[in-house]
Amino acid sequence: MTIKPIRTDDDLQVAFQRLEAIFQAPEQTDEADEREVLVALIEAYESRHYPIGPADPIEAIKFRMEQQGLAPKDLEPYIGSSGRVSEVLNRKRSLSLRMVKRLHDGLHIPYESLLSGTN
Numbered sequence: 838m839t840i841k842p843i844r845t846d847d848d849l850q851v852a853f854q855r856l857e858a859i860f861q862a863p864e865q866t867d868e869a870d871e872r873e874v875l876v877a878l879i880e881a882y883e884s885r886h887y888p889i890g891p892a893d894p895i896e897a898i899k900f901r902m903e904q905q906g907l908a909p910k911d912l913e914p915y916i917g918s919s920g921r922v923s924e925v926l927n928r929k930r931s932l933s934l935r936m937v938k939r940l941h942d943g944l945h946i947p948y949e950s951l952l953s954g955t956n
Contacts, residue, residue, distance in 0.1 A: 840874055843882040852879055891953030894932055895925070898951075901944050915939040 843849050856875045862868035901907070912922045916936050924930035932940075937951045 840871065840878070843878050846886075849879065849882055852882075892950040894951045894953060895928060897946050898926070898940065898944075901946050905944070907944075912940075915943050 841848070843852055852875055856872060856879065859868040859872050859875075862872055898912070902909075902912070909922045909926060910919060912926075913919060916922045916925055916932075916939070921930065925932060925936070932951060937948065940946050940951055941948050
């Protein structure tokens with residue numbers, strides 16, 4: 838097992854190719870150990886060079902709606918009247934802490950997503 842640091846996007850592609858080749862390696866083998874090290878190196882490189890910013894709260898809500906096949910009317914127990922739901926989804930009203938708690942408890946949207954950024 839010869840592992841080198843990932844310093845460039847070309848190095849990253851080489852690491853991905855090797856990872857693909859050993860991805861199904863049985864546990865407790867040299868290739869499984871190599872896979873574990875490559876994953877750590879790839880994650881470190883990507884987090885340093887391609888950071889993912891915090892989720893947008895409204896996009897998080899819309900994503901959950903799409904996942905669960907929900908309509909805006911289905912958000913009324915969590916946000917309030919249909920007018921208020923519309924205002925929130927159209928970014929004309931910010932989420933209150935009460936709405937955030939209800940959305941988290943009822944739809945299991947992570948607090949981190951609902952509280953990140955500004956609406």
